[in-house]
Amino acid sequence: MIKKVDHIGIAVQSLEAALPFYTDVLxxxxxxxxxxxxxxxxxxxxxxxxxxxxxxEPLNEESPIAKYIEKRGEGIHHIALGTDSIEERIExxxxxxxxxxxxxxxxxxxxxxxxxxxPKSTGRVLYELCEKKxxxx
Ligand code: ZN
Numbered sequence: 001m002i003k004k005v006d007h008i009g010i011a012v013q014s015l016e017a018a019l020p021f022y023t024d025v026l027x028x029x030x031x032x033x034x035x036x037x038x039x040x041x042x043x044x045x046x047x048x049x050x051x052x053x054x055x056x057e058p059l060n061e062e063s064p065i066a067k068y069i070e071k072r073g074e075g076i077h078h079i080a081l082g083t084d085s086i087e088e089r090i091e092x093x094x095x096x097x098x099x100x101x102x103x104x105x106x107x108x109x110x111x112x113x114x115x116x117x118x119p120k121s122t123g124r125v126l127y128e129l130c131e132k133k134x135x136x137x
Contacts, residue, residue: 006082
């Protein structure tokens, strides 16, 4: 089942420039910074209750985040729904006619299994399914 909004992904030009708002003004806890080479991004996670904010900085021009910022500017990029049994969720969602960007889960930040739905199928919202390792509530 889908259980919660795991995190909200926000595209930023620079983590260094964006972080002080979150850590100093909002005083959110910085959980960690990690490079996800496969996605061409450097991510920072900030805890907000049981949800997180994921800041995404492009590592290179080829990064989907670089392309996103070029087209639309910085801002909200995706909403991640925390789920268990991600493979089953993907099959269920596909069976209901929703197009997936990732037909198979891939490894994202923090070793989570993730898969994105196609925004054309979801009213133009980029939704990520995300299953955390060892987080079975
Ligand atoms: Zn995400």
